[in-house]
Amino acid sequence: MQARMPGCYRWIVRTSPIRHMRQMSDMRTTIDGVRPMAKRYRAAVRAMNVTLERSRTALLAEIGEWRRALATVNDTGLLEPSGCPGWARLEVVVHVRAGLQELLACFTAGTALAPDRDAATYWLEFAPGGGGGTVEGTMWLRRTSSAYARPSGAVRHLADVLDQTEHALGGLQDATVRFQGHVLSTGDLIATWAVELHLHRLDLLVPYAEASDAAMLARETIEVLADGSAPAANLVAAERFLLIGSGRVEPTADERQALGGIAARLPVFG
Template identity: 45%
Template sequence: MRDLSFAHAPAVERLGRQIRQTVDAAASLTDLQLLAPSRCHGWSALEVVVHLRMGLQEMVVGVAPSDDEPDHDAASYWASHPDDRDDDPVPHILWLRRVASAYGRPSAAVRHLEDVAEGACVAVRTLQEGQVEFQGKYLRSGDFLATWVVELAVHQLDLGIDGDEPVGLDWARTTVEAVADADLPSGLDDRSAVLVGLGRVPPPAGIRLSGSYPVSL
């Protein structure tokens, strides 16, 4: 895994734009489109929306300033997650499905995401530069924000909407390559590289990847 860090001010600006863009993408989907499968295995587009809403809530309430030295950066953050207790993703997929089914209509979940996103944008703008603690990990604030740029950019792709590229797509590619410690083929544009590097789609014919791919974020 490669070292990877991002400066605070660019990460603030990029994350604010990425939050708004991802929410707008979700809001462009009809109820029936939200019920369709996403690119994230086992999740509908609705479940991606609910996952993002819960993630942004955690981002706002779960981060705290810290005086401790960072022990993770924008790549090594992805090496583990508090929910990674075993290799079986099925219980979490089914739990998320049950949470998503509580909404009367899929569009209600999008409205909930919109409300949470407004508060998240305020929290991002007011986060002070320095070190933070999140999920038991210590990061520089720029790296913490960059992980959320990548999270949102990837899940915007998962929604399967053709249109504007996520503003954090280049950061997502850089992060995937840093986690794998291997560059993706230069012939792949950023969208294709991220989807292939994460195993969302198979490599195009004639494209060979390092054995460290696909990676998981």
């Protein structure tokens, strides 16, 4: 069975031509450009609000880890498979770069509207079975990645965007902003990106620090969306829990038993 992927597709699906046409249709029934929550996502999920200081600290640390990770891969290594089924490491790099550029663009999109998503409910639209053009998205990503003369060109491009993101985070204030048709606090929005970057760093298949702030945010997000608490770390290792909870791997029989009731509600991303 092929693993189901989380944020691997969140930026691509949002910006594909097919998705764009759907969004334009949705806009006819929105107020101030903010889409209402789709009925299939009205299931109760407890709130997860993250302070800007916590999420900023996590994302800044994750940016540093990305720099260290990128320094360990060469052109040949970037062409090898990643943790995202069907994606090379190069495609993960390009995906992250494009997503961070979208994030940077929203920092000036402030609004007086109340948030309609938080650090957990943002991910509801990427729940398993929630739809999305994964094949189309992968093809777009491959075409975009092939535009670089060498894979290292994509790394340099991402390095520039990481610098820009780091700089922008330093001056970011508590506010509400528009992002992908929703409104989030800056703290919650940045938290989703700390989670996204951490999971994609796993996809690069290089060593990482399990106890990082971003890893803890990812664990909390998965627990909130699954409406439960993960077992003690000695029952299911931290990295394995993130991989299972984000749909990257299937749990073993022993892991299912250790996870208990929460196992049936994983993965929470799709």
